[in-house]
Amino acid sequence: MKVRVSGERCQGHVMCVLACPQVFLINDDDGHAYVAQEVVAKEYEERVLLAVRGCPEKAIEAFEP
Amino acid sequence: MNKSVPVIDFDHHSKEHTRTWVETYRYLRSYCPIAWTESHGGYYVVTRFNDVVAVAQDKVNFTKRKWQDDNGKWQGGGTIPTISGLLIPDDIDAPEWKVYRHLLNPFFAPKVIARSRAMAEVVASILVDAVIESGRVEMIDQLASPLPTIMTLEMLGMPLEHWREYAEPSHEAVYTVPGTPEYARAVERLQWGESKMGEALKARRGNPGNDLISHITNARTAEGEYFSDYELMAICRQVIGGGADTTTSLLGNVFIYLSKHPEARQRLTEDPKVAPYACEEFLRFFTPIHSSARTVKQPLKVAGELLDVGDKVFMAYASANRDENYFEDPDSVKLDRFPNPHIGFGVGIHRCLGSHMARQSFGVLVSEMLRRIPDFRVLDDQAEQYGTTGVVNGWVLVPAVFTPGRKENRDPDLAKRLLLGG
Numbered sequence: 001m002k003v004r005v006s007g008e009r010c011q012g013h014v015m016c017v018l019a020c021p022q023v024f025l026i027n028d029d030d031g032h033a034y035v036a037q038e039v040v041a042k043e044y045e046e047r048v049l050l051a052v053r054g055c056p057e058k059a060i061e062a063f064e065p
Numbered sequence: 066m067n068k069s070v071p072v073i074d075f076d077h078h079s080k081e082h083t084r085t086w087v088e089t090y091r092y093l094r095s096y097c098p099i100a101w102t103e104s105h106g107g108y109y110v111v112t113r114f115n116d117v118v119a120v121a122q123d124k125v126n127f128t129k130r131k132w133q134d135d136n137g138k139w140q141g142g143g144t145i146p147t148i149s150g151l152l153i154p155d156d157i158d159a160p161e162w163k164v165y166r167h168l169l170n171p172f173f174a175p176k177v178i179a180r181s182r183a184m185a186e187v188v189a190s191i192l193v194d195a196v197i198e199s200g201r202v203e204m205i206d207q208l209a210s211p212l213p214t215i216m217t218l219e220m221l222g223m224p225l226e227h228w229r230e231y232a233e234p235s236h237e238a239v240y241t242v243p244g245t246p247e248y249a250r251a252v253e254r255l256q257w258g259e260s261k262m263g264e265a266l267k268a269r270r271g272n273p274g275n276d277l278i279s280h281i282t283n284a285r286t287a288e289g290e291y292f293s294d295y296e297l298m299a300i301c302r303q304v305i306g307g308g309a310d311t312t313t314s315l316l317g318n319v320f321i322y323l324s325k326h327p328e329a330r331q332r333l334t335e336d337p338k339v340a341p342y343a344c345e346e347f348l349r350f351f352t353p354i355h356s357s358a359r360t361v362k363q364p365l366k367v368a369g370e371l372l373d374v375g376d377k378v379f380m381a382y383a384s385a386n387r388d389e390n391y392f393e394d395p396d397s398v399k400l401d402r403f404p405n406p407h408i409g410f411g412v413g414i415h416r417c418l419g420s421h422m423a424r425q426s427f428g429v430l431v432s433e434m435l436r437r438i439p440d441f442r443v444l445d446d447q448a449e450q451y452g453t454t455g456v457v458n459g460w461v462l463v464p465a466v467f468t469p470g471r472k473e474n475r476d477p478d479l480a481k482r483l484l485l486g487g
Contacts, residue, residue: 054404
């Protein structure tokens with residue numbers, strides 16, 4: 001699984017960090033989320049899908065490459 | 066007004082709305098997701114989650130810009146009716162909005178806010194000290210209002226001992242209705258704080274400290290100029306307005322909820338890991354900022370209805386947060402609800418800049434209460450809700466009783482400065 005955060009849509013609600021802090025990080029300049037790497041470790045896949053559903057801006061996309 | 070959608074008898078500032086909003090919004094979501102009301106000059110009411118989010122995220126077809134017309138009357142903005150006084154960045158559209166968010170972001174990032182947690186904990190301890198021996202507390206004036214206001218003044222670099230002069234009129238300005246004498250009085254009281262902040266903006270130019278006022282008064286635009294006095298004051302007004310009232314409203318609702326639900330109180334006490342999820346759930350359930358508004362800039366369709374330029378749209382955040390197509394069992398509080406894509410902090414580019422500070426103040430004060438006065442009981446018959454809750458859903462008075470305890474005296478000097486004993 002791969003995951004991306006849309007920099008255009010994200011407004012820094014940080015709900016994704018609540019879902020999976022191992023995958024989603026916060027940029028201290030603007031408070032917006034980013035991922036350190038697109039490829040999601042197997043153990044975090046379920047949490048990443050929760051983050052997708054938990055984002056009020058629909059800014060997160062998870063997909064099978 | 067020639068509108069093809071159902072015309073409803075709806076006024077978000079009415080007393081009836083405070084009593085019936087849950088049922089009214091449920092009905093509207095089911096039967097008329099876009100409706101028209103003639104109140105306050107006429108506006109559309111949008112209630113479903115997807116429609117509210119679509120309007121809030123649409124910076125092409127909608128504007129939030131606020132301006133004064135030739136007669137000096139304020140127009141536009143994020144409230145119906147439009148309230149006086151510019152807020153920056155709230156009343157500014159993209160792309161200019163970004164200049165101000167960029168200016169303010171360094172003070173509001175999660176890591177930066179976390180640096181003030183230790184101080185928030187000391188202030189919370191001082192606030193509880195001031196009441197703990199009496200067994201009685203008015204939870205708004207003595208707990209929920211001072212903490213967020215004091216932390217906001219600390220960020221701005223304004224004297225903490227003046228917190229009441231900022232907190233009280235900030236609450237009054239949101240629980241009275243624009244156009245009434247009570248509202249005018251609140252706005253007049255707010256002038257005092259604005260004049261003090263104006264003096265600080267002048268005094269700190271070229272002579273900065275580490276505070277937000279120093280930062281903005283010495284910052285330069287892309288053209289190398291200072292921001293204007295008008296812009297700087299609009300930023301200060303925004304920080305006070307956002308900082309002093311909203312968290313207070315959330316806390317007031319949650320104290321009442323915890324008083325009525327001992328099982329929730331017990332769960333939060335025994336399992337602190339649930340606290341961050343509970344905070345989000347309370348934001349969803351009570352939606353302290355109950356609504357916002359936009360004006361149509363270009364004709365477009367919303368929920369099937371064609372809107373014209375200049376039409377006002379009322380976005381019911383509180384309704385979106387109870388949308389049964391989006392949240393399972395939306396009228397129940399589930400402390401560990403997740404995922405929880407609520408829009409309690411708004412949505413789109415104007416998402417609450419102070420959200421991390423709000424979460425921190427909320428978490429600190431609730432855990433201090435559970436630790437030191439865990440058996441508090443709100444005196445429901447003496448609690449008083451805001452006179453209007455359609456914009457901010459809060460409480461004027463929340464009196465409570467509890468078993469008295471002991472002071473901690475963690476910082477007597479700060480307690481003295483805050484005029485809270487010592």
